[in-house]
Amino acid sequence: MALQLIRPDINIDFVGKRFFFVALSTAINLAAILLLIFVGLNYGVDFAGGSVVQVKFDQPTSAARIRQALAPLDLGEVTVQEFGATNLNQYLARFEKVRNIGSLGKRLEGALDQSYGPSNKAQVLRVETVGAKVGRDLRVDGFLAVAFATVFMGIYIALQFRGVSWSFGAGAVIALIHDVLVVTGALVLSRLEFDLTTLAAVLTVIGYSVHDTIIVSDRIREDAAKRRREPLESIMNRAINETLSRTILTSGTALTVLLSLLLLGGPILRPAAFTLFIGIITGTYSSIYIAGPVVLFWEGGRGARSAPARAA
Amino acid sequence: MALELRTGRGLYRLASAAAPETADEAVVLTLSLERADGIERVVFRCRVERELLDRDACANPESLIARVAPWVEREFEATREAALKLIRSERRLYEVVFDAAHRGPF
Numbered sequence: 286m287a288l289q290l291i292r293p294d295i296n297i298d299f300v301g302k303r304f305f306f307v308a309l310s311t312a313i314n315l316a317a318i319l320l321l322i323f324v325g326l327n328y329g330v331d332f333a334g335g336s337v338v339q340v341k342f343d344q345p346t347s348a349a350r351i352r353q354a355l356a357p358l359d360l361g362e363v364t365v366q367e368f369g370a371t372n373l374n375q376y377l378a379r380f381e382k383v384r385n386i387g388s389l390g391k392r393l394e395g396a397l398d399q400s401y402g403p404s405n406k407a408q409v410l411r412v413e414t415v416g417a418k419v420g421r422d423l424r425v426d427g428f429l430a431v432a433f434a435t436v437f438m439g440i441y442i443a444l445q446f447r448g449v450s451w452s453f454g455a456g457a458v459i460a461l462i463h464d465v466l467v468v469t470g471a472l473v474l475s476r477l478e479f480d481l482t483t484l485a486a487v488l489t490v491i492g493y494s495v496h497d498t499i500i501v502s503d504r505i506r507e508d509a510a511k512r513r514r515e516p517l518e519s520i521m522n523r524a525i526n527e528t529l530s531r532t533i534l535t536s537g538t539a540l541t542v543l544l545s546l547l548l549l550g551g552p553i554l555r556p557a558a559f560t561l562f563i564g565i566i567t568g569t570y571s572s573i574y575i576a577g578p579v580v581l582f583w584e585g586g587r588g589a590r591s592a593p594a595r596a597a
Numbered sequence: 598m599a600l601e602l603r604t605g606r607g608l609y610r611l612a613s614a615a616a617p618e619t620a621d622e623a624v625v626l627t628l629s630l631e632r633a634d635g636i637e638r639v640v641f642r643c644r645v646e647r648e649l650l651d652r653d654a655c656a657n658p659e660s661l662i663a664r665v666a667p668w669v670e671r672e673f674e675a676t677r678e679a680a681l682k683l684i685r686s687e688r689r690l691y692e693v694v695f696d697a698a699h700r701g702p703f
Binding site (some may be wrong): 336368375388409532 | 614615620631632635636638639640649678679681682683685686688690
């Protein structure tokens with residue numbers, strides 16, 4: 286007997302449960318938006334701009350004490366925060382604009398040693414500097430890259446599936462916005478650093494998610510051409526069930542690889558692997574529970590359109 | 598003592614950032630990799646198993662750093678990126694290990 290992970294005659298009522306899952310997704314997206322506004326992403330220096338200095342002390346201290354110790358250097362506005370677990374005694378000092386940046390690490394160590402003395406030695410572990418304008422430009426360009434990718438994917442899908450309904454494009458765009466919000470919300474909660482590699486992972490999530498959406502939409506288009514008198518809701522449910530095996534196997538194999546990267550890949554790959562892991566899960570979910578319901582809401586649950594479906 | 602490394606990102610200086618740690622099985626150096634203009638610096642550790650060292654090398658950390666410097670220059674991008682990522686995300690120093698299986702410059 287052949288191995289069958291999913292029965293060929295499976296018939297889960299995905300579309301019937303769409304109201305619950307749309308409500309759930311709306312709540313998650315609102316939470317993600319609130320997290321982005323009130324907590325914010327942990328921008329790496331690429332996006333934040335300015336200078337970042339990570340300092341380790343032998344003994345506990347406070348951000349205010351560190352600012353006081355650095356004041357004589359007259360380095361401009363400085364933000365100091367504890368970095369990591371309390372017992373690590375590590376702090377992050379951010380300088381928006383450093384006047385005379387040469388040997389910043391040595392100068393900071395000298396000022397801290399002078400202020401704290403030998404009882405609490407400071408060691409500068411990291412100094413990174415990105416021009417403020419470069420950081421700002423990268424933030425804007427990164428957002429535009431995600432926005433343009435989403436919009437043009439939507440336009441392409443709308444054109445390709447116009448024979449069944451123009452709303453496929455809207456469904457795809459809303460699904461992609463949902464995926465980006467879920468992923469960025471997860472990044473806010475995890476406090477993983479959002480840098481250029483993570484941005485590349487977000488763009489990959491968009492590509493993966495729309496690929497899954499196209500697979501389901503294409504099956505809907507095929508079934509709509511064969512069953513013109515059947516309601517779109519029924520056609521959509523059948524199409525999702527027919528592609529379920531392929532969807533789960535494709536996502537499952539990708540997730541297996543990503544889980545390995547997440548657990549064993551080390552700190553360099555972790556933010557990107559985490560982004561892709563969450564993104565593939567939500568991309569698969571949105572292809573079923575977001576893109577389809579958007580089309581149904583648009584079409585008002587009518588029967589399949591009478592215009593013949595065009596091949597891609 | 599700071600050794601200059603010519604890298605694709607410009608001139609960097611490799612120097613000792615803390616006193617070396619000597620144990621029965623290995624010598625551990627804490628090194629800083631700092632760009633010449635000061636806009637970037639990262640500290641990492643370099644652990645060398647004793648079996649790779651002769652007695653003179655163990656007693657002279659500066660000669661160890663001089664021996665490691667060309668290797669760091671060759672493996673600069675990977676070392677720099679690993680050190681920065683680890684310190685940013687896990688708040689601990691990246692450690693390069695040289696042992697019998699991975700002799701590096703030894």
